[in-house]
Amino acid sequence: MPPLQLQAASFKVSTLFLDVKGGFDNVCANKLATILTRGGVSAYLVAWIKSFLSKRQCRLIFQGAPKVFCPVAVGTPQGSPISPLLFLLYIASLHPTLPQGLAISYVDDLTIPVGSDLVRSNIRAFQYYFGSVQRQGADLGVAFSVPKTELIHWRTPKDRSDVSFAPIATNDMLFPPSQVVRWLGYRLTPTLHSSVHFLRRLALAKASFTPIRQLSAAGKGLCSWCNRKLVFGAILPILTYGCDLLVPDTATLRKLNSFWHVVLRWTTNYFYTTALGALYCEASLPPISSICKHRRRSAAIRLVCAPSEFNPGTARIPETVPTWDQGRSADDHRFLFQGSPKAVHLTSWLGPAVNSAKHLLLDSLCHEVSDLIEEIPILPLA
Numbered sequence: 001m002p003p004l005q006l007q008a009a010s011f012k013v014s015t016l017f018l019d020v021k022g023g024f025d026n027v028c029a030n031k032l033a034t035i036l037t038r039g040g041v042s043a044y045l046v047a048w049i050k051s052f053l054s055k056r057q058c059r060l061i062f063q064g065a066p067k068v069f070c071p072v073a074v075g076t077p078q079g080s081p082i083s084p085l086l087f088l089l090y091i092a093s094l095h096p097t098l099p100q101g102l103a104i105s106y107v108d109d110l111t112i113p114v115g116s117d118l119v120r121s122n123i124r125a126f127q128y129y130f131g132s133v134q135r136q137g138a139d140l141g142v143a144f145s146v147p148k149t150e151l152i153h154w155r156t157p158k159d160r161s162d163v164s165f166a167p168i169a170t171n172d173m174l175f176p177p178s179q180v181v182r183w184l185g186y187r188l189t190p191t192l193h194s195s196v197h198f199l200r201r202l203a204l205a206k207a208s209f210t211p212i213r214q215l216s217a218a219g220k221g222l223c224s225w226c227n228r229k230l231v232f233g234a235i236l237p238i239l240t241y242g243c244d245l246l247v248p249d250t251a252t253l254r255k256l257n258s259f260w261h262v263v264l265r266w267t268t269n270y271f272y273t274t275a276l277g278a279l280y281c282e283a284s285l286p287p288i289s290s291i292c293k294h295r296r297r298s299a300a301i302r303l304v305c306a307p308s309e310f311n312p313g314t315a316r317i318p319e320t321v322p323t324w325d326q327g328r329s330a331d332d333h334r335f336l337f338q339g340s341p342k343a344v345h346l347t348s349w350l351g352p353a354v355n356s357a358k359h360l361l362l363d364s365l366c367h368e369v370s371d372l373i374e375e376i377p378i379l380p381l382a
Contacts (some may be wrong), residue, residue: 011117012154014114015114015154016113016114017148017150017183018111018112018144026087026090029050034090035090039089049086056071058072084107094133096129098114101125119164122153123167126151149175150181151167151176153166153190153372194242194249194252195249195251197246198252203242216266216269231264231285239259239288240292247296253292261276263281267283267285295347299365
């Protein structure tokens with residue numbers, strides 16, 4: 001896949017993160033039935049969904065609360081497997097069509113990235129789109145949480161212009177740009193440096209390890225097998241979350257490994273003088289660097305094997321990348337760079353390995369499957 005490296009400092013990308021206030025509690029059964037009917041859903045299925053959401057009751061459970069049920073006029077039941085799907089169908093109209101950008105969401109977290117030659121142009125675009133989304137949301141009884149709304153102006157390593165602090169001012173609300181935003185557990189910075197994210201994961205892993213290590217002291221407590229199960233199920237997912245997309249730099253990886261060695265020595269109850277090679281083998285847990293490479297390779301395989309109609313990332317891969325279908329953007333009209341071909345420089349994706357700190361995350365991720373190009377046609381669908 002041709003890795004896109006930004007060459008023109010005049011091209012600016014900004015992203016607005018919105019959070020639907022209340023989430024599943026905003027769904028109105030009558031309005032949802034109207035949306036489904038207009039979408040061509042069968043009448044019997046619409047009637048079943050409307051009946052499923054109607055005449056529901058709830059009560060508060062805490063010490064001293066009256067055990068009285070109250071009727072609930074809106075909302076979907078928490079824990080129901082179809083509640084997320086009904087909510088997505090309910091807010092589908094909130095995804096605007098952007099001529100030079102993209103609107104994606106994960107359940108109630110809506111993200112709108114736009115790109116232009118000036119940050120001010122991005123701000124004006126956000127003012128227009130935010131007003132449009134607010135009006136459509138008002139018709140559905142949906143509002144956005146102002147404290148959870150975040151703005152970020154992205155920068156590239158070659159962009160030498162001044163850092164932009166231009167906020168969004170709309171409807172008597174002011175949204176200043178953030179230097180770190182959290183979305184779906186990822187902590188992203190304007191330069192897409194991964195150190196902030198992984199240092200946060202390291203702090204969370206250390207906090208989780210503190211009570212766990214009290215379960216097994218030297219010579220007593222849980223056996224090594226149980227320790228490994230705890231580490232594999234409770235510590236490793238926290239520590240390596242995000243390594244499928246982000247790559248830790250050398251200094252951050254050294255800190256991750258230092259903590260990981262402490263965890264492995266607790267797992268095996270071995271001396272601090274034990275060689276690391278033997279420690280990895282006895283604990284049956286590989287180094288953090290190997291785990292990150294494996295997770296990243298697996299994510300890349302899932303990306304190129306997924307149908308583009310199900311995975312927005314696959315739909316943004318150029319046609320030169322061997323994937324299962326051809327429903328993708330052209331090489332010179334990708335994602336936010338549509339209409340600005342002079343702002344990007346295309347190189348061969350089968351060339352030398354790209355630097356994730358200097359190229360788009362999607363490009364550097366797909367580079368992980370460059371040596372599997374001959375095997376891709378036989379890979380299973382993700």
